Amino acid sequence: MPGVSAGATWFQRFLLPGFAFKAVVIGGGYATGRELAEFFLPSGPWGGIAAMLLATVIWSAVCVVTFVFARATGARDYRSFFQALLGRGWVVFELAYILFVILILAVFGAAAGAIGEATLGWPKIAGTLCLMAGIALFATFGNTSVERLFKYVTFLLYGVYLIFVVLALSSFGDRVAANFAAPASSDGWALGGLTYASYNIIGAVVILPVMRHLTSDRDAIVAGLIAGPLAMLPALLFFICMVAYYPAIANETLPSDFLLARLDQPVFHLLFQLMIFSALLESGTGAVHAINERIAKAWQVRRGATFSNRARLSIALALLVGCMFLADRFGLVALIANGYRALAYIFLAVYVLPLMTLGLWRLLHRRPSPVEAA
Numbered sequence: 001m002p003g004v005s006a007g008a009t010w011f012q013r014f015l016l017p018g019f020a021f022k023a024v025v026i027g028g029g030y031a032t033g034r035e036l037a038e039f040f041l042p043s044g045p046w047g048g049i050a051a052m053l054l055a056t057v058i059w060s061a062v063c064v065v066t067f068v069f070a071r072a073t074g075a076r077d078y079r080s081f082f083q084a085l086l087g088r089g090w091v092v093f094e095l096a097y098i099l100f101v102i103l104i105l106a107v108f109g110a111a112a113g114a115i116g117e118a119t120l121g122w123p124k125i126a127g128t129l130c131l132m133a134g135i136a137l138f139a140t141f142g143n144t145s146v147e148r149l150f151k152y153v154t155f156l157l158y159g160v161y162l163i164f165v166v167l168a169l170s171s172f173g174d175r176v177a178a179n180f181a182a183p184a185s186s187d188g189w190a191l192g193g194l195t196y197a198s199y200n201i202i203g204a205v206v207i208l209p210v211m212r213h214l215t216s217d218r219d220a221i222v223a224g225l226i227a228g229p230l231a232m233l234p235a236l237l238f239f240i241c242m243v244a245y246y247p248a249i250a251n252e253t254l255p256s257d258f259l260l261a262r263l264d265q266p267v268f269h270l271l272f273q274l275m276i277f278s279a280l281l282e283s284g285t286g287a288v289h290a291i292n293e294r295i296a297k298a299w300q301v302r303r304g305a306t307f308s309n310r311a312r313l314s315i316a317l318a319l320l321v322g323c324m325f326l327a328d329r330f331g332l333v334a335l336i337a338n339g340y341r342a343l344a345y346i347f348l349a350v351y352v353l354p355l356m357t358l359g360l361w362r363l364l365h366r367r368p369s370p371v372e373a374a
Contacts, residue, residue, distance in 0.1 A: 012213035016147060017223040018230035019154045020210045021063060023282035024203035025231050026157070027104065028111040031279040033255030036239050039196040041250040045179055045243045047186025052236055054193030056228040059201060062352060064224030066204040069359045070211050071220050072366060077294040078205050085359055086350065094294075096346045100202070101287045102323045103340065106333040108280045109324030119273045131277070132320045135284045139292055139316040140309050143209050146289045150210075153282045160275040161234045167263050168241040175244035184246075202347050203231075206290045288316050 029035035040048035070076070073084035078097065082090030109128040116127025138149045169176065204227070214220050241259060242249050252258040256276070260269045292315055296307035327333050 008213040008215060011151075012147075012210075013215060013219045014223050014226060015230070016150065016210050016213065017063070017067065017207060018227035019150045020147070020207040020286065021059070021203045021227045022154065022157075022231040022234075023150045023279075024206050024286040025200045025283075026234070026279045027283045028108060028276065028280055030235060031256070031276045033238055033242055033259075034253065035196070036235055036242060037250045037252065037255050039192045039199075040239060041242065041246060043189035043192050044184035044186045045246060046184070047189035048192075048239055048243075049236075050186065051189040051193035051196070052232055052239065054190060055197035056232045058194070058197035058228075059204070059231060060225050060228030062201050062356065063204045063227040064221050065355055065360055065363070066208075067211060067214065067220035067224045068217055068363055069355065070208050071214055071217065072363060076208050076212055077297045078208060078290060079294045080297060081205055081208060082350070085354055089350065092346070093350045096343050096350070097202070097206075097290075099339075100343055100347075101291065101319070102327050103333060103343075104287060105284055105320060105323035106327050108284045109320075110328070112277060112280055115273050115277050119270060127277075128324055131280060131284065132317075132324060134281045135288055135320060136313060136316045138281075138285045139288045140313040142289075142292075142309070142312060143212070146285055147210060149282055149285055153278045156278055157234060157275055160271060161237045163268065164259075164272065165237045165241060167265060167268065168244065168259060171263055172244045176240060179243045179246050198348055198352070199344055201352060203286075205351060206286055209289065209293045288319055291319065292316065 027035075029038075036048075040051050043051055066081075069085070070081055073081065075081035075084055079090060079094065082093045086093070109131060110124075112131035113124030113127040116122035116130065117124050138145050211220075214223065238256075242255055245258070245262075249255050249258055256272065260272060263269075292307070292312050295315060296312070299305065299307045299311075
């Protein structure tokens with residue numbers, strides 16, 4: 001891939017793409033357990049595990065092909081990627097992606113406001129403004145800043161989930177074991193896994209800016225294979241703990257709060273809320289950074305100039321204000337949310353299906369470059 005950073009470390013080549021993919025996927029619903037209750041618990045304890053494994057395999061497969069195709073075409077932003085894959089049809093993806101970003105940033109802003117109100121007694125606007133400031137700060141300084149965010153939030157997130165599992169199993173591990181041993185229907189696990197994987201797979205193309213560290217197709221394949229498990233591991237740990245209160249917990253709006261209340265650990269409760277806020281921060285930053293990189297590439301092509309940090313900040317603030325405040329006020333969020341499944345189907349139609357057919361065919365029939373053949 002042209003412009004690959006010199007001296008890329010094994011972390012940047014193999015782990016960073018997975019951390020970035022996890023950052024885009026996790027969001028608020030994953031971190032609170034609501035999405036896990038929605039897509040995996042209906043199939044029972046073992047059916048939920050099977051659904052997670054299926055989703056992980058799908059994520060890894062699509063990530064592998066996405067990363068290799070991006071490297072083969074020199075694409076580091078979603079516009080370049082879809083121009084190579086779809087030609088003029090790339091516009092369809094961009095329109096759908098913009099609507100998707102409006103929705104998730106508005107939801108993230110509301111969630112951050114609720115976290116600040118519940119944990120610190122702040123007015124809701126304060127939590128939303130903190131999230132906006134954090135996203136704007138990290139998005140302003142480009143790839144290096146965003147990659148550091150993905151790295152350190154990942155360590156925080158994995159650490160908090162690991163502590164959570166230890167506390168949960170020590171408090172109600174007997175319930176977990178009993179529910180895994182009890183007979184339960186596992187119907188619908190394949191549909192649940194497929195739906196959840198499809199619902200989030202857009203993350204693989206959103207994180208193309210971090211592909212600049214890949215030095216070979218082998219790097220792309222290994223990074224893609226690892227990305228699925230890295231993104232699903234926290235969910236798997238959380239799901240195991242949720243099984244303790246299956247099936248009642250499936251009806252809880254915030255399964256995390258339900259379990260934390262039973263742990264009765266106030267300090268850890270605050271830490272868990274900080275982790276959720278951090279998950280919102282990295283997911284929101286990933287979405288905004290993808291748009292910044294798309295604009296930066298177009299700016300460089302048309303003007304022959306580097307996109308400045310001030311310009312990145314301006315774009316980030318415009319997006320954040322428009323999505324977190326204006327979109328909700330004018331009812332756009334509700335409108336997009338009602339068509340959210342339609343957006344998911346559009347992503348499948350213009351991304352996954354063409355990539356796994358036309359894109360894969362092109363990769364299998366391409367001629368190796370002199371470097372690859374050597």
